[in-house]
Amino acid sequence: MSVTKTHWRTHTCGELRKTDVGNDVTISGWVHRKRDHGGLLFIDLRDHYGLTQCVLEPDSEHFARLERLRVESVVTLTGKVVARSEDTVNKNLPTGEVELRVEGLTVQSEAEELPLAVFGEPDWAEEVRLKHRYIDLRRESLHKRIVLRSKIIDSIRRRMIEQNFVEYQTPILTASSPEGARDYLVPSRIHPGKFYALPQAPQQFKQLIMVSGFDRYFQIAPCFRDEDARADRAPGEFYQLDMEMSFVDQEDVFGVIEPVLAGLFREFADGREVSDDAFARIPYAEAIRTYGSDKPDLRNPLKIQAVTEHFAGSGFKVFAGMIEKNAGVEVWAIPAPTGGSRAFCDRMNSWAQKEGQPGLGYIFWREEGGQLEGAGPIAKNIGEARTDAIRNQLGLKAGDAVFFVAGVPKDMYAFAGRARDIVGRELDLCEKNVFKFCWIVDFPMYEWNEDEKKIDFSHNPFSMPQMEAEAFMALDKADHDTLLGLKAWQYDIVCNGVELSSGAIRNHRPDVMLKAFEFAGYGPEVVEEAFGGMLNAFRYGAPPHGGIAPGVDRIVMLLAGVENLREIVMFPKDQQARDLMMNAPAYPEARQLRELHLRTVLPEAKKG
Known part of the structure; x- marks a missing residue:
């Protein structure tokens, strides 16, 4: 260049x-x-x-x-x-x-003696790398990934603008919002005792932009959340492609974001395959039952199946007894093609015990004297006919295995999903060098809170229910089953098992919103206090609108082929949300506290 x-x-x-x-x-x-x-x-x-x-x-x-x-x-x-x-x-x-x-x-x-080497790219401790990030950033691989990040963001902007979106900036100093995480608070000097909050996301602002008549908004938006570090989310701050559209339904949002993401991933795929522009749509309930997760990795071909009927009344008393005592209990099967050895089955059983489970039941099939037979304690207990029925249902053969998880689905689906992931990886069944996208759709609007014996919001409380507004307004709390069966216009986009974003068609009608919160036990005075600004805006004419906000950091991680955000963020924090290079956070000076009318009260040191 x-x-x-x-x-x-x-x-x-x-x-x-x-x-x-x-x-x-x-x-x-x-x-x-x-x-x-x-x-x-x-x-x-x-x-x-x-x-x-x-x-x-x-x-x-x-x-x-x-x-x-x-x-x-x-x-x-x-x-x-x-x-x-x-x-x-x-x-x-x-x-x-x-x-x-x-x-x-x-x-x-002239350079002094280096605290870490640049040539050769040896693996240095995180603390050393972050304290001297300006040296770490000179290393070829990291330097290239930071440049890649810039190119990806530039491509996102270009693709959004080509679809008639306009970039608008929303405030950084704002009010606290109910996004589900802790806010970062900023004290106001000229309003003693009052605090701003850094935005967890521009959610309310982007909806207000739609109310203001701006039709298609986007922003590469900084978001701030005071939460613990995770490998796929930087502590403190992250960026997302925030977008919102007016006069749209769910398919309209999909029609915009699919070509943006598919085109973006093809541009930077570097020889890897990318899903077609029309991503798979998987209902939430189906994702839970088939993959044990609402963010399934479709590179893994394994599908969980219910095999409860083959264990009901069987000689395997552990599962049969659970089914008899509780009508909600199910037995799920995780097929394991090529996993038919006692060594692999024992390894999976040991993994389950490390996960805090009593074990992981299994059957594996082998050919003996020209006959196909099921092996393992479960096969012996349920008998040949039931063992063959399970094998036929799952399409398994000699040299294959199957693992079983039993319980009430809401309590055991996540463990079944982790088992599916482990089996797929251990047996090398997952596709490589491919990006597989899907939408998770039809999230439940409400769920039953067993502890408080009441209906609660299941996910996003601001989504429009999948029911005509007038029919929804006619419901009351006595319509318990109808409410628990109600779906919302909510959707997640997932790539290779990574949730890139959640989105929704928004509830833009004040009467419907107040009714939706009423079913979850929140009176109008509570909603007015918490969300009065947005509710009032809706009372003066709000268009139907919806949007989504894919995470930029996670997109870059996938395209860069790394599993830690530190490898694609220029100046990241450590696991304790500290900036070791700039020594932040730091104690303020007494003068600053006086100006802000603040006094710090530190926790007492732990004794012993």
């Missing part, structure tokens, strides 16, 4: 080619590596754009200075571009056909 010529360089360190041979050039950068070969001193000079090999003869006036200079010092080198001999060409380097014969040297900045 060519850049503007300056006093410091005529070319970048990634720019020189064979066509430059014979030219006098100036390049500047960091001393990446030094090598002494038979008296010749080789310097690999690195900048943002690449690397150029530079060479000095022993009689050069700059030889001794460069020989003593530590790596990562910043220098400017001048000299003539020469062609490398055929046997020394580096085909892995864009500049590998040439080198610079150094004639002039200016040391711009």
Whole structure:
């Protein structure tokens, strides 16, 4: 890449080619590596754009200075571009056909002994990497991922603008919002005792933008949540592609976001396959029963099936007894093609025990004397006919196995899902080098809260129910079964088992919203107090609207092929949400607290 010529360089360190041979050039950068070969001193000079090999003869006036200079010092080198001999060409380097014969040297900045190395990319402790992030960011792989992140965001913007979306900025200093996580609070100096909150998401603002008549909004939005660190979410802050549209239903939102994400992933797939533009739609209930998760990894071909009927009244008293005592108990089967060995089954059983379970029942099939037979304690207890019925239902054969999980589905589905994931990975059944998207749809509007013996919101309380508004308004609390069976216009988008986003068609009618909260036990005064601003806006004319907000960090993680956000965020926090480089958070000065009319009350130190 060519850049503007300056006093410091005529070319970048990634720019020189064979066509430059014979030219006098100036390049500047960091001393990446030094090598002494038979008296010749080789310097690999690195900048943002690449690397150029530079060479000095022993009689050069700059030889001794460069020989003593530590790596990562910043220098400017001048000299003539020469062609490398055929046997020394580096085909892995864009500049590998040439080198610079150094004639002039200016040391711009001499490096001290490094706390971590840049060349070779060894694995350093997180604390060292984050404390000296400016050095860590020089490493080739991390540097490239940060550039990749910028290119991905640029592509997102372009794709949204092409679909007539306009980017608007929403406030950073705002009011506390009920997003489900803790707010970061900011004290107000001119309003003593009052606090702003950093936005957990621009949710209410983007809906108010629709009420204001702006038809298609998007923003690469910073979001702030005071929550514990996770591998797929940075502590403190993250970014999302926030978007909202007016006069749309669920399919309209899908029709916009599918080509954006599919096109984005194809652009940066680097040889990997991507789902078709029309992503699979999987109802929430089906996802739970088939994959044991509402964010299924479709690269794994395994599907869970209910096999309760084969255990009811059987000789396997553990499951049969559970079924007899509780009509809600089910037995689910996780097929394991090629997993038909006692060693693998025992390994899975041990894994289940480490997960806090009593074990993981199984059957595996083998061929003995030309006959196919089921092996394991369960097969012996339920008998040949039931064992064959299970095998036929699941389409299994000799050399295959099946694992069983029993219980009330809401209590055991997550464990069944984890078992499915482990079986798929351990048996190498999952597709590789592919991105598989799906929508999870038809989330339940409400669920039963057993502890409080009442109906509660299941997921997003601000979604429109999948029922005509007038019919919904005619319901009352006595319509218990109808409410628990009601679906909402909510949807999640999932890729390779990673939830990229939740979204919804919003409840834009104040009367329907108040009624929806009433069913969950919240009176109108509670809703008016918490959400009065948005409710009042809706009372002056609100269009039907909906949106979604895919996580930028998670998108970049998937495309970069990494599993930790630290690898795609320029200046991340550590697991305790600390910025080790800038020493934040830090104690404020007494003067600052006085200005803010605040006093800190620290927790008492634990004794012992």
